[in-house]
Amino acid sequence: MPSTLAKSNHDLGVQVERSNYLPGDTVVGTVHRRNAMVCPEATVHVVLHGRTKSKMVVRRNNNSHTYRGRFTLLNSGQKVFQGPVHIPEGVGEPQQWGFALTIPTNIDARLFPQQYDAAESYIPIDPASVGQMALPASFSSGYGRREAFVEYYIEATIRYQRKGSWHTETAVVPIHVTPLNPNPPVADFNPLGRRIQQSVSTQRLVPGMENAELSKKEKMKKFFGSSSVPRFAFNLEVSAPRLLQISNSPIPFPMRIVPMWSATTELIRDVPQKARLVTFRVTLEAHCNIRCEGVFRPHEAHWEDELDLQSEGFGGRPLSVEIPCAIGNTPPVDVGSVIRLRLPARVSPGFTTFNVRVSHRLSWKAQLEIAGESFTVRGTQEVVVIPASSAGSNGQVDGETAQSWIVPPDEIAPPPSFAEAQREDSKQAASDKGASEIAASSKADIAAIEKLNLNDAAPSDGKL
Structure with a gap:
């Protein structure tokens, strides 16, 4: 079940100004043909398609069964030309027809419910509900024999009459629809705070023994958990975000140590300890669920993709971030800001459409000392992953202009009619014949003049 691929050749091609768009943008492009054509009637159409598809293969005993899910999101187009076409043989410039198609912000409710089964969809499929649903962004994922994608593409066709029969040529160009988020970048990542009880026991907790070399006897006491070994009890306070936004970094991750003096050995009570973050790994799990049509009931499948969040500050180098030991109102250190933790650009935001649902889970692991x-x-x-903010971007999508309205290109002058084309060909043939006759006559006249000059010339005796 591959996604739609680009298709373009000299019979028919289609191109657009860029490849990335936001819902509400206008796609401006041209349909072109380079191969020779003379026909009295041709029609050129362009259609914007949007669809979501899912597929799963189930093995039972020695047999394989394939189940699919298909929903149409968009199917809107326009006629960009109708009339005669004349493209002479050997002409370098192709015949072009311009178009401008606006991407809607919502799913086209006119396409529902049609033949769709409500049990095969995660969302309601009645027209009233569908009309309120935002257009999902382009998406593609798969694992093994399970896959899903949301795709958009423009299909151009030319239908023309030649030698008494009708012919059709097709061209396709995929486009990428980026999720629309008109709100400004979020400042509240909806953190979830938690306290994790921990304790460490070692003679090095005693002031002045931080770097001491332990004797064999002290090591034995520590190994067997002797009560004479000082113990420092504490809570590690961590706030992990429950909301992530693409292109909004760094991701906050506050962390601090809060002593539990009542459970700490009296010898080291009220003695602040130094804590250090040695390693810190944060992973984002993307959970993809799909539904496919079945004989008696829909079939469902699920898979996960795990992605490490990137650290711009340290990369693969070991960390050495001091975690404060809270005495009084000591604020935590934001580990995410220190290591500049961010989401990779390839992360897809969470969404739910008819047969595809994507959600996320955040996991973290920290080693301290x-x-x-x-x-x-x-x-x-x-965790909820939302799209990057489109507000204040001046219509920029991945470095490209994404205006909500773009003036379409100037219309190209219509080609000559079929009768006019025949008359032009006749005139050109007559002109070429006349030119050949003039050229032949000129050569004969020049030869006659040269012969006359030779006959009239007096013989030379070599004297001046």
């Missing part, structure tokens, strides 16, 4: 003793903490939670 106190007085030479390391410990690991981790957490996981549901």
Whole structure:
């Protein structure tokens, strides 16, 4: 079930100004033909298609069964030309027809419910509900024998009459629709705070022994958990975001140590300890669910993609971020800002459409060190990934202009009619014949003049 591929040749081609668009943008482009053509009647159409498809293959015993889900999102077009076409043989410039198609912001409710089954959709399919649903962005994912995609493409056709029969040529160009988010970048990432109880036991917690070399006896006491070994009890406070936005970084991740003095050895109570973040890994799991039509009931499938969030500040280098030990109102350190944690550009925001649903889960794992003793903490939670803000971008989509309205190109002068084309060909043939006759006559006259000059010339005796 491959997505639609580009198709263009000398019989018919279609091109657009750019490849990325926002819902509400106008796609401006041209349909062109380079191969020779003379026909009294031709019609050129362009259609903007949008669809979402899912597929799964199920093996039972020794048999494989394929199930699919298909929903149409858009199917709107226009006639850009109708009339005679004359493209002479060997002409370098192609015949072109301009067009301008506006991408709607919502799904076309006129296409529903048609033949669709409500049980095969995650969302209602009645026209009233569909008309309120935003157009999903382009998307593609798959794992093994399961796949899903949301795609958009422009299809151009020319239908013409030649030798008493009708012929049709087709050209296709895919376009990428970026999700629209008119709101400004979010400042509140809806953090989820949690306290994780931890403790470390070592003689190095005692002031003045931070770098001391432990004796064999001290190591044995520490190994067997002797009560004589100082113990520092604390809560690790971490706030992980429940909302992520593409192109909005860094991702906040505040962290601090809060001592539990009542559970700490009396010898080191009220002694602030130094904590250091050694490693920190954050992963984003994308969960994709699909529905496909079945004989008695819809079939569902699910897969996950795991992606490491990128750290611009450190990359693969080891960390050494000091985590404050809160005495009083000591604020936490924002680890996300320190290491400049961000979402990769290829992350797709979460969405739900008819037969495809994408959600996300955030997982993190941190290794910290106190007085030479390391410990690991981790957490996981549901997270909502929203599109990048389109507000204040001056119509920029991935570095390209994305205006909500673009003036279409000037109309090209219509080609001559079929009768006019025949008359022009006759005139050209007569002109070529006349030119040949004049050229032959000129050559004969020049030869006669040269012969006359030779006969009239007096013989030379070599004297002046």
